[in-house]
Amino acid sequence: MNSYKGLQQGQILxxxxxxxxxxxxxxxxxxxxxxxxxxxxxxxxxxKLMPITSNTKPFPLHLALPYLNNIHGVVELDQERTLDLSDRGFKVVDEVPTDFMEKLKKVNFATY
Incomplete structure (x- = not known):
């Protein structure tokens, strides 16, 4: 099990x-x-996490991932959840570029 203490915004688990x-x-x-x-x-x-799905059916709150090494699909902004990773197993598998995170934050901010 990994430690949540080193997790960074933009990592994919x-x-x-x-x-x-x-x-x-x-x-x-x-x-x-x-x-x-x-x-x-x-x-x-x-x-705070947003799930990623390989179902790429168009939806306004699904943001397509850029090309990554390991993960493909869309981030589901409408499914944001807070999970206790001190009590769950997880694995860091990839990371999105900074410009993608900035775009996601702008789209997500518009929902509040």
Whole structure:
């Protein structure tokens, strides 16, 4: 199991979203870390994530990932969740470029 203490915004993890309810994304899947490192440290393992899906059907709150080495698909901005990674297994598998994170933050900010 990795430590949540070194997690950085923009990293992609493999993590189990279960248990879930209703239309929430479920199962072991890639997810983008959207909380910054200060939040990740301060909250003792609670990390804000957005799941990634390979279902690329157009939807306004799905942002296509740039070409990465390991992960392909779209980030589901409408499915943001905070998970306690101090109590879940996860694995860092990739990282998005800074310009992608900036674009995601602008789109996400428009939802608040």
């Amino acid at each position: 493999m993590v189990d979203f279960n248990p879930t309810s209703g239309h929430e994304q479920k199962g072991y899947r890639p997810a983008l870390v959207v909380s910054n490192s200060d939040f990740n440290q301060l909250c003792g393992g609670m990390v």
